[in-house]
Amino acid sequence: MSEYIVRAENLVKTYTTGPEVLEVLRGVRLKMRAGEFLAVTGVSGSGKSTLLHLLGLLDEWDSGTIYFDDQDVSALSAAQRDQLRNQEIGFVFQFYHLLPELTVLENTLLPTMVANSTFSWLGNRAKLRKQAMEILAQLGLADRAKHRPAQLSGGEQQRTAIARALVNKPRLLLADEPTGNLDLGTGGRILDLLEDLNANNKQTIIMVTHDPDTAGRAHRQLHLDRGRIHTSSS
Amino acid sequence: MPRHYEFFLICRYLRKKRLAIFSIVAVALSVAMLIVVTSVMGGFVRQYRQACHGFYGDIIVRADSLMGFPYYEDLIAQAEQLPDVKVATPVIKQFSLLRIDQPGFKLFVRVVSVLGIEPNGYSKITNFKQSLWKQSLLPGPPTLDLPEGFADDPKYRDSGACIVGVEVPYNRQPDGSYKRYPQLYDSPVILTILPLKRTGMIDTDVRVSHPFLLIDDSETSIFSELPPVYIRFDIAQNMSRMYAYRDIDGNEEPAKTSQVQIRVRDGADVERVRRQLQDIWQKIITVKGDPETVMVFETWDEQEGIAPLINQLEHDRALLTILFVIMGVVSIFLIFCIFFVIVTEKIPDIGIIKSVGASSAGVGRIFLAYAGAIGLLGAILGLAMGWPFVVHINAIHDWIAHTFGWRIYDPNVLVFPYIPNEVDWFAAVIIIASALVGSLIGSMIPAIRAALMKPIKALRYE
Numbered sequence: 082m083s084e085y086i087v088r089a090e091n092l093v094k095t096y097t098t099g100p101e102v103l104e105v106l107r108g109v110r111l112k113m114r115a116g117e118f119l120a121v122t123g124v125s126g127s128g129k130s131t132l133l134h135l136l137g138l139l140d141e142w143d144s145g146t147i148y149f150d151d152q153d154v155s156a157l158s159a160a161q162r163d164q165l166r167n168q169e170i171g172f173v174f175q176f177y178h179l180l181p182e183l184t185v186l187e188n189t190l191l192p193t194m195v196a197n198s199t200f201s202w203l204g205n206r207a208k209l210r211k212q213a214m215e216i217l218a219q220l221g222l223a224d225r226a227k228h229r230p231a232q233l234s235g236g237e238q239q240r241t242a243i244a245r246a247l248v249n250k251p252r253l254l255l256a257d258e259p260t261g262n263l264d265l266g267t268g269g270r271i272l273d274l275l276e277d278l279n280a281n282n283k284q285t286i287i288m289v290t291h292d293p294d295t296a297g298r299a300h301r302q303l304h305l306d307r308g309r310i311h312t313s314s315s
Numbered sequence: 316m317p318r319h320y321e322f323f324l325i326c327r328y329l330r331k332k333r334l335a336i337f338s339i340v341a342v343a344l345s346v347a348m349l350i351v352v353t354s355v356m357g358g359f360v361r362q363y364r365q366a367c368h369g370f371y372g373d374i375i376v377r378a379d380s381l382m383g384f385p386y387y388e389d390l391i392a393q394a395e396q397l398p399d400v401k402v403a404t405p406v407i408k409q410f411s412l413l414r415i416d417q418p419g420f421k422l423f424v425r426v427v428s429v430l431g432i433e434p435n436g437y438s439k440i441t442n443f444k445q446s447l448w449k450q451s452l453l454p455g456p457p458t459l460d461l462p463e464g465f466a467d468d469p470k471y472r473d474s475g476a477c478i479v480g481v482e483v484p485y486n487r488q489p490d491g492s493y494k495r496y497p498q499l500y501d502s503p504v505i506l507t508i509l510p511l512k513r514t515g516m517i518d519t520d521v522r523v524s525h526p527f528l529l530i531d532d533s534e535t536s537i538f539s540e541l542p543p544v545y546i547r548f549d550i551a552q553n554m555s556r557m558y559a560y561r562d563i564d565g566n567e568e569p570a571k572t573s574q575v576q577i578r579v580r581d582g583a584d585v586e587r588v589r590r591q592l593q594d595i596w597q598k599i600i601t602v603k604g605d606p607e608t609v610m611v612f613e614t615w616d617e618q619e620g621i622a623p624l625i626n627q628l629e630h631d632r633a634l635l636t637i638l639f640v641i642m643g644v645v646s647i648f649l650i651f652c653i654f655f656v657i658v659t660e661k662i663p664d665i666g667i668i669k670s671v672g673a674s675s676a677g678v679g680r681i682f683l684a685y686a687g688a689i690g691l692l693g694a695i696l697g698l699a700m701g702w703p704f705v706v707h708i709n710a711i712h713d714w715i716a717h718t719f720g721w722r723i724y725d726p727n728v729l730v731f732p733y734i735p736n737e738v739d740w741f742a743a744v745i746i747i748a749s750a751l752v753g754s755l756i757g758s759m760i761p762a763i764r765a766a767l768m769k770p771i772k773a774l775r776y777e
């Protein structure tokens with residue numbers, strides 16, 4: 082087992098819109114040990130979400146390397162990357178991104194349906210549902226399991242997204258502004274939850290935020306500025 | 316290996332999407348329409364072929380002249396020796412005038428086509444007996460003899476018996492039936508035939524008008540320009556001067572007929588029998604001397620007056636099929652549009668599904684299978700609509716005619732009393748398969764587009 086769960090070397094990411102080339106990341110370095118709780122800060126538009134998407138294998142980059150368990154992910158096949166996204170990484174989006182036609186429970190179970198064939202899913206359905214319900218209960222959503230996203234508050238939707246990210250027990254949790262759209266109290270409870278996951282389950286977490294107080298709850302902070310990482314505190 | 320989310324999401328999308336229902340109905344309507352049109356048009360062609368075929372042998376050997384041809388007895392005897400030939404029978408075909416002079420038919424004169432037949436052989440080859448009004452249910456072969464009571468009556472000593480095509484004395488009712496006058500049967504009529512001399516000129520020295528007793532009528536659903544009147548072969552031969560004789564110069568004239576009709580065994584190769592008949596004819600004329608008659612060896616559907624109508628019907632059907640194929644292509648394009656909208660609307664979903672590890676193939680499969688399900692459900696629904704429509708098409712047609720006064724199908728134009736109401740299953744299977752393939756093709760491009768989308772691009776899609 083490697084020292085680092087995830088490592089980024091010289092990550093460069095540009096967006097080309099017509100004649101304009103926007104260099105968002107200009108050589109980002111980052112190392113994450115298992116069990117760490119890291120906050121990435123920076124002003125709006127500094128590329129925090131972009132970085133997190135690259136670490137979550139949701140987008141392509143121009144140059145540099147991302148290692149997962151010392152494995153260069155660009156050397157992996159598409160199927161292996163899909164597998165990694167499904168099994169090892171949980172992603173919480175800034176804007177929740179739930180499937181509107183599915184209930185809270187079904188949204189939570191989606192990664193398990195990706196992991197299993199119909200045959201094995203039906204075989205394990207009771208167990209998988211029980212696990213999902215436990216996570217939902219832990220997040221205070223037990224009585225919302227049958228609701229649709231449209232019937233939920235923002236905080237409840239965010240917690241559903243976290244439940245979905247956790248359901249396959251990934252080793253790495255990536256959370257993009259998990260409290261960004263929430264009031265102080267609700268956001269605070271979500272932060273408590275992440276801290277709790279990190280402390281009790283040894284969950285490795287990378288959290289993006291622009292709020293210094295929120296960032297202060299993490300073990301370590303990285304500051305993103307003009308496309309580069311600046312370590313700010315530990 | 317498909318994963319559970321594919322199956323789960325297909326079901327969920329099918330259940331939730333109004334667009335899915337519209338697509339299913341669009342496919343169903345196209346399928347139903349195609350099934351109805353091909354079945355009905357195909358049914359007309361088949362009915363017409365059957366009706367025609369029931370009235371001719373499989374092969375007709377004839378002289379290409381009203382003069383007829385000789386040696387037909389040899390031809391028949393040798394043809395019947397062929398293993399593939401069931402029956403061969405001579406038929407004399409002549410133009411004639413029929414005169415009826417009865418109450419209700421005062422000096423009623425028509426041009427008809429006289430058919431001199433041997434009732435026994437002829438009814439083995441054709442549905443002649445089944446077409447008769449009075450004799451069809453009697454046992455045994457039909458007869459063209461005078462009925463009992465007339466045969467011994469000196470008044471009818473010179474008379475033959477004749478059976479007229481039902482359309483000779485009667486007009487067709489709007490519903491396709493005929494109203495018969497019972498007093499017409501067993502009443503005297505006159506047939507006038509102009510016999511030809513050896514030179515092909517009319518023989519004015521012999522009697523041309525002959526008394527007959529009208530004993531029955533024959534109802535078929537084939538249309539001929541000249542309605543038929545059936546008389547006995549030997550009588551027709553005498554009347555048209557086709558019997559054997561020796562002229563004043565001592566020349567022997569052999570007996571002649573207009574045609575010989577041949578019925579082959581079921582499943583026999585008609586073309587082969589045709590060639591064998593041509594060989595037989597060649598041998599006969601090498602032995603007996605070539606009369607230099609132009610001979611025609613044709614199959615029943617090559618005959619003058621039949622081939623054009625069948626071709627017309629088949630052409631109509633082909634034309635309609637092409638029109639409906641175009642409509643099918645339009646339906647596929649509509650399905651493409653609908654799927655394009657469905658996929659576009661689902662792009663954020665695609666981003667989410669991919670972000671939790673779904674593969675491109677899996678996402679593509681969701682949309683393809685979704686389209687396949689829509690195609691299949693649409694085709695089944697289309698069959699469920701088209702099938703009963705075809706089966707009950709006559710009742711539906713009557714109802715429309717009755718309620719709105721539109722009689723779309725006029726039995727007087729085509730001679731069948733009913734619209735064909737059997738589903739053409741061969742065509743139906745092809746149509747259903749095309750609907751499925753069409754749905755898949757229509758959704759292929761959107762599905763591929765969905766599959767290839769990068770998760771983040773999909774999530775940020777506006």
Ligand SMILES: Nc1ncnc2c1ncn2[C@@H]1O[C@H](COP(=O)(O)OP(=O)(O)OP(=O)(O)O)[C@@H](O)[C@H]1O
Pocket residue numbers: 096097098103105123124125126127128129130131132291775
């Ligand atoms: N698809 C894209 N095409 C072009 N430019 C993009 C695209 N996505 C992001 N950008 C640009 O890249 C920069 C970084 O965006 P990113 O979303 O990573 O910022 P962020 O740090 O997460 O900001 P915020 O705190 O507001 O969420 C922004 O200037 C943004 O306009």
Ligand SMILES: [Mg+2]
Pocket residue numbers: 129130131175257
């Ligand atoms: Mg952001």
